[in-house]
Amino acid sequence: xxxxxxxxxxxxxxxxxxxxxxxxxxxxxxxxxxxxxxxxxxxxxxxxxxxxxxxxxxxxxxxxxxxxxxxxxxxxxxxxxxxxxxxxxxxxxxxxxxxxxxxxxxxxxxxxxxxxxxxxxxxxxxxxxxxxxxxxxxxxxxxxxxxxxxxxxxxxxxxxxxxxxxxxxxxxxxxxxxxxxxxxxxxxxxxxxxxxxxxxxxxxxxxxxxxxxxxxxxxxxxxxxxxxxxxxxxxxxxxxxxxxxxxxxxxxxxxxxxxxxxxxx
Numbered sequence: 001x002x003x004x005x006x007x008x009x010x011x012x013x014x015x016x017x018x019x020x021x022x023x024x025x026x027x028x029x030x031x032x033x034x035x036x037x038x039x040x041x042x043x044x045x046x047x048x049x050x051x052x053x054x055x056x057x058x059x060x061x062x063x064x065x066x067x068x069x070x071x072x073x074x075x076x077x078x079x080x081x082x083x084x085x086x087x088x089x090x091x092x093x094x095x096x097x098x099x100x101x102x103x104x105x106x107x108x109x110x111x112x113x114x115x116x117x118x119x120x121x122x123x124x125x126x127x128x129x130x131x132x133x134x135x136x137x138x139x140x141x142x143x144x145x146x147x148x149x150x151x152x153x154x155x156x157x158x159x160x161x162x163x164x165x166x167x168x169x170x171x172x173x174x175x176x177x178x179x180x181x182x183x184x185x186x187x188x189x190x191x192x193x194x195x196x197x198x199x200x201x202x203x204x205x206x207x208x209x210x211x212x213x214x215x216x217x218x219x220x221x222x223x224x225x226x227x228x229x230x231x232x233x234x235x236x237x238x239x240x241x242x243x244x245x246x247x248x249x250x251x252x253x254x255x256x257x258x259x260x261x262x263x264x265x
Contacts, residue, residue, distance in 0.1 A: 001220045001221070002042075004041075004042070005042070005221070006224055008035075008038055009221055009224040009225045009228065010224060010228045011228075012030070012031050012034050012035070012225065012228070013060075013224070013225045013226075013227070013228025013229035013230075013231075013232065014228055014229075014232045015030055015031075015034065015232075016028075016030045016031050016061070016229050016232075017064070017228065017229040017230065017231065017232030017233035017234075017235075017236065018232045018233070018235075018236040019248065019252060020064075020233060021232070021233040021234075021235075021236040021237045021238075021239070022236055022239065022240045022244065022245060022248055023124075023245055023248050023249050023252060024180065025120065025124075025162070025252060026120065026159055026160055026162040026163055027057075027061050027064075027160075027229060028054075028057055028058065028061070028158055028159055028160055029116075029117060029120055029159070029163075029252075029256060030252075030255070031057045031225075032046075032053065032054070032057065032113065032158055033255070033256070033259030033262075033263070035053055035057075036259070036262065036263065037259075037262065046106075047106040050101070050106055050109055050158075051101060051102050051198075051201060051216045052213070052216045052217070052218055054101065054158040054198075055098075055194075055195075055198035055201075055215070055216040055217045055218075056216075056217055056218045056221045056222055056225065057158075057225065058158075058160055058191050058194050058195065058198070059191070059194075059195045059198070059217050059222050059226075060221070060222045060223075060225035060226040060229060061160065061191065061225075061226070061229060062188070062191045062192060062195065062226075063226050063230055064226075064229055064230045064233050065160070065184060065187050065188045065191055066188055067230070067233075067234075068184050069181065069184040069185050069187075069188050072180065072181025072184055072185075073181065075181070077177060077178055077180070077181035078178060078181040078182050078184075078185055079169075079174050079175065079178040079179075079181075079182045082169065082172065082174050082178075082182055083182050083185045083186065085138075085140070085143045086143055086146065086147040086150070086168065086186065087147065087185075087186070087189050088144060088147060089143060089144040089145065089146060089147020089148040089149075089150070089151065090147040090148075090150050090151040090161065090165075090186055090189055090190055090193075091147075091151065091189050091190070091193040092147070092148055092151065092193075093147060093148040093149065093150060093151020093152040093153075093154075093155070094151040094152075094154065094155050094161070094189070094190045094191075094193035094194045094197065095151075095193045095194070095196060095197040096148070096151070096152055096155075096197075097151055097152040097153070097154065097155025097156050097194070097197070098155050098193075098194045098196075098197025098198050098201075099197055099201070099202045100152065100155070100156055100202075101155055101156055101158070102201040102202045102203050102216065103202050103203060104156065108156070109156065109157070109158065110263055110264065112153065112156045112157035112158075113157045113158055113159075113263070114260055114263065114264075115157065116153075116154070116157040116158075116159050116163050116164075117256050117259070117260055118260075119163050119164070119167070120163045120256065121253050121256055121257070123163060123166055123167065124249050124252075124253060125253070136171045136172060136173075137172075138172060146168070150164045150165060150168060150186075151190060151193070154190055155190075155194055155197075160187045160190055160191050160194075161186050161187050161190035161191075162183060162186075162187050165182075165183045165186040165187065165190075166179075166183055169182055169183060195217065198215050198216045198217050199214055199215035199216075199217065200215055201215055201216045
């Protein structure tokens with residue numbers, strides 16, 4: 001594994017860990033644009049390596065997701081009934097989405113990633129208005145298809161499910177105290193189910209000339225990115241005042257906006 005790639009993953013892990021710790025956003029929304037910017041340095045384009053990049057990123061962030069979810073469970077900050085209601089559909093959708101991701105055209109991924117990114121930006125800008133929306137009671141027969149949609153859409157866009165789960169539990173009026181912990185639970189299940197799907201991809205992929213793959217997951221890169229991401233998440237957790245969070249949120253939105261422009265131009 002080239003030292004340049006190790007350094008790139010260390011820097012990306014530092015960025016994703018610190019940002020997601022402070023403003024609770026999806027680290028994939030930082031990692032994928034960053035890789036899109038820097039992969040050309042290695043004579044690679046994201047279009048040719050979408051599957052291993054997303055598979056490696058989602059798998060690398062699982063330890064941190066587990067860490068945050070276990071902390072939420074210990075603190076009694078998880079709405080287990082809401083989590084149980086949607087988890088079966090989300091898990092099935094994540095496995096299906098991982099398989100679909102290995103088959104789709106790169107432009108389909110770009111469209112899906114753009115939609116999820118814009119949804120993530122709106123979630124920050126319009127959080128107060130989303131909270132003011134009247135509660136929607138989701139019947140038990142609608143939970144499975146909605147979970148499937150969340151899982152499939154999240155994976156096709158290279159996401160861990162945090163953005164769509166945030167909207168789902170906001171509309172469903174999960175209490176604010178339990179909402180973040182419940183979202184963390186969805187993210188854990190989506191990521192683990194996706195990892196299973198990535199171990200058995202539907203078709204072959206570009207291995208970047210590297211070895212030590214488990215399916216589409218590059219294990220050495222997972223180790224480097226996971227350690228860096230977890231350390232900076234742990235280091236930055238519960239740090240920063242409200243002003244810091246607002247400034248970082250604005251910076252994050254600007255980064256995503258420029259990333260989307262670069263993605264299409």
